[in-house]
Amino acid sequence: MNLDGFSRGDSPLHHLDPRMKIVAYLPLAVLTALIDSFFQVLLALATALILAGTARIFSRLLLQRLAVVNMFMAFLWLTLPFSVSGEPLLWQAGALSPSIEGTALSLLLTLKTNAIALYTVSLPGTSTVMSLSHAMLHLRFPRKLVTIFYFFYRYIGVISREFSTMQRMLKARAFHATSSLHTVRVYGYFTGILFIRSIERAERVYHALVMRNFTGEFPLLFHFNARGNDIAFLCLMAVVTLTIAFL
Amino acid sequence: MHISEGVLPPVTLVTGYAASAIGIGIGLRRLTDEKLVRTALLSSAFFVASFIHIPIGPANVHLVLNGFIGLLAGWTCFIAIGIALLLQALLFQFGGITTLGVNMFIIALPALFSFLIFSPLLDRKPFPVFLTGFLSGFSSVFLSAILLSFSLATAGSAFFTASTLIFASNVPLMIIDGLVTALALQFISNVKPELLTQ
Numbered sequence: 001m002n003l004d005g006f007s008r009g010d011s012p013l014h015h016l017d018p019r020m021k022i023v024a025y026l027p028l029a030v031l032t033a034l035i036d037s038f039f040q041v042l043l044a045l046a047t048a049l050i051l052a053g054t055a056r057i058f059s060r061l062l063l064q065r066l067a068v069v070n071m072f073m074a075f076l077w078l079t080l081p082f083s084v085s086g087e088p089l090l091w092q093a094g095a096l097s098p099s100i101e102g103t104a105l106s107l108l109l110t111l112k113t114n115a116i117a118l119y120t121v122s123l124p125g126t127s128t129v130m131s132l133s134h135a136m137l138h139l140r141f142p143r144k145l146v147t148i149f150y151f152f153y154r155y156i157g158v159i160s161r162e163f164s165t166m167q168r169m170l171k172a173r174a175f176h177a178t179s180s181l182h183t184v185r186v187y188g189y190f191t192g193i194l195f196i197r198s199i200e201r202a203e204r205v206y207h208a209l210v211m212r213n214f215t216g217e218f219p220l221l222f223h224f225n226a227r228g229n230d231i232a233f234l235c236l237m238a239v240v241t242l243t244i245a246f247l
Numbered sequence: 248m249h250i251s252e253g254v255l256p257p258v259t260l261v262t263g264y265a266a267s268a269i270g271i272g273i274g275l276r277r278l279t280d281e282k283l284v285r286t287a288l289l290s291s292a293f294f295v296a297s298f299i300h301i302p303i304g305p306a307n308v309h310l311v312l313n314g315f316i317g318l319l320a321g322w323t324c325f326i327a328i329g330i331a332l333l334l335q336a337l338l339f340q341f342g343g344i345t346t347l348g349v350n351m352f353i354i355a356l357p358a359l360f361s362f363l364i365f366s367p368l369l370d371r372k373p374f375p376v377f378l379t380g381f382l383s384g385f386s387s388v389f390l391s392a393i394l395l396s397f398s399l400a401t402a403g404s405a406f407f408t409a410s411t412l413i414f415a416s417n418v419p420l421m422i423i424d425g426l427v428t429a430l431a432l433q434f435i436s437n438v439k440p441e442l443l444t445q
Contacts, residue, residue, distance in 0.1 A: 003338050026344070033253045033260070033345040065340045072251040079408040102405065112253030117340045124337055132337075144275055144283070149330045151287030152294070156334075159291045163298070179302050184423060187299055188430020191312065195319060195431065196439050198292035202285040209284065216280045 003156065006057050006125040013055040017230040018127040018135035024237035025123040029116050031245055038104075041111050043244050048118035055122035062121060069117045073110045080106045129153050138224060143217050150218070155201065162197050166190060249335070249342030249350045250398060259401045263349030270325030270355055277322045289320050290327040294334065301423055308420045314387030315380075315428045317358030318366055318443070324358040325351065349398050357390035369436075369443050376436045377429045384428025385421050392417040 007014075013021070032044045052058065084102030124132055133153065136146050170186065177183045255263075278286065293316050300307040313328065320327045329351045335341040342350040365383040368374055395417075396410035435442055 003334075005338075029252065029344050033255075033343075034257055069251055069340045072249070072254075075409050075413055076254070076406075079412060080405055083408045084405040105405070109254050113251045113343075116252040116343055116345070120337060120340060120344065129334070129338070142275070144278065145271070145326065145330070148283055148287045148290070148326060149333070151284055152290045152330050153334065155288050155291045156294055159288070159295045160298075163295050177300070177302055179304055181426075183301060184426050185430055187301060187310070188427045189434050191296055191299070191310070191315070191427055192431035192434030192438070194296060195289070195292050195315070196435060196442065198288045199285060199319070199442055202288035205288070206281050206284040209280075214280065216283060 003153075004125070004129050005061050006055070006121050007128040009056060009126060011054060011056045011126070012229075013051070013122055014126045016126075016233055017224050017226050018124075018131045019138055019224055020226060020230045020234045021123040021127060022132070022135055022139060024234055024241075025119055028123075028237065028241050028244075029119055031241055032112055032116050032119070035112070035244065036108065038108060040244055040247060041108055041115070043247065045111050045115045045118075047240055047244070048115040048122070051122040052118045055126050057121055057126070065121065066114060066117060069113055070110065073106070073113060076109060077106045080109075134220075134222070135224065137220055147217055151205070155198075155205070158201065159194070159198055163194060166193065249332070250346045250353075250395065252343035252345050255346060255349060255398065255402055259349060259398055260345055261348075263346070263352050263398070265348070267325060267329065267348045267351040267355065270352070270359065271329060274323040274326040278326070282323060286320055286323040286327050287330075289316060290331045293327060294331040297331075297335075301427075303419050303423075308423060310427055311354065311388055311391065311420065311424055312384070312428060312431075313354045313358040313391060314361035314365070314383035314385075314424070315431060317361035317387065318369065318383060318432070320358070321362050321366070322359075324362060325355040328355040328358060353391050353394040353398060356394065357387040360390065361387045369432075377433050380429035380432035381425040383425075383432075385425030387428075388417065388421040388424045392421070 028044075028047070032041075035041060035044065052062075081098035081102035084099050084105055086099035086101030088097040088099060127135070130150075130153070133146050133150050136149075137143065170190075175186060177187075274286075293312060296312055297309050299310045301310070313324075316327055317324045329347075332342060332351050332354065333347060336343050336347055336350075361383045365379050368379045369376065392414050396414040399406050399410040399413065432443070
């Protein structure tokens with residue numbers, strides 16, 4: 001299963017120190033979630049597009065990811081223009097007239113969400129999850145949580161192989177998912193087996209770890225070292241973030 | 248359904264993070280090394296199981312199974328659910344980093360309830376396992392949908408319609424998740440009952 005689909009690449013952002021990317025990303029994402037003037041949001045979106053361009057991530061996959069983000073927005077577009085009162089946008093028909101204010105709010109929220117999604121793909125998304133969790137340890141995130149995250153990520157591949165094997169087995173028996181009780185029953189047992197196998201795997205992994213003297217944490221053997229361009233990138237992002245915040 | 252970035256007001260985002268931090272903290276206190284690995288793999292299974300899509304007419308829903316995770320992970324369910332949501336936010340843009348706290352709370356609090364209420368029933372078996380499973384799955388998605396609508400409504404009265412719509416769209420999922428949890432639980436209690444009594 002190819003999870004971190006954007007992490008392979010040769011752009012300047014792919015070569016940055018993952019610690020710097022996390023440090024630049026978090027304040028920018030929080031800030032963008034909180035701003036509410038169109039001018040600031042457009043600046044944020046421009047930043048997001050420049051980052052995405054620098055990371056060279058424009059692809060079909062990116063469109064698919066953005067489609068997911070905008071599914072939630074579709075709910076807001078269906079309701080907000082009607083529930084926010086204000087000047088009618090196009091026509092006047094009682095409760096069914098979209099207001100300018102409501103439409104503007106939907107647009108603002110959509111732009112914000114998409115900007116943050118683009119930051120996420122172009123900053124942390126351009127590092128592998130393994131190097132991100134390594135960076136989280138260096139940034140003093142709680143060690144136990146990072147260790148669980150490491151195991152979680154490590155074994156997704158294994159569990160999803162079990163998942164595909166079982167799906168192939170269903171296919172070989174001509175199973176086809178339909179809206180029926182039969183489908184629900186098949187997937188109920190399917191889920192049961194999946195979880196039993198995960199827990200059994202967890203027991204084996206734990207025993208193997210105990211044999212190797214595991215004490216709940218992994219020592220850090222490799223260290224990042226930030227180069228000039230990592231620092232320069234971080235300074236640049238700080239300036240951009242402050243500009244969006246105070247304009 | 249996860250709440251996207253940029254919609255909720257700061258108060259809700261901060262409250263979400265604070266409440267989830269408490270849940271994670273409780274989980275960490277009860278986390279032995281053995282449970283650490285088990286929690287991680289339950290989380291992997293939770294993540295993978297969310298790829299199961301069940302068709303309803305022309306659309307399809309993906310399983311949540313938070314009640315089920317609650318029964319299997321117990322007190323560590325906030326951790327198991329939280330890290331899976333973090334990865335979904337980072338890699339798939341489901342939800343987001345600023346809304347992670349809120350989304351975690353929405354999914355994990357009902358999981359914790361499911362553990363506290365339905366786990367004792369599994370031990371003593373006053374009810375058939377199937378019924379316990381159904382109630383656990385159904386009520387967890389139901390509670391999550393309520394928490395989701397409520398969180399969205401904190402963004403202002405203009406969001407009431409959207410939150411009602413989102414709640415309504417989750418009703419079929421409650422029934423399906425209930426049935427799948429019931430069947431999966433019954434399967435486990437037939438095949439490997441010791442997993443449910445610890």
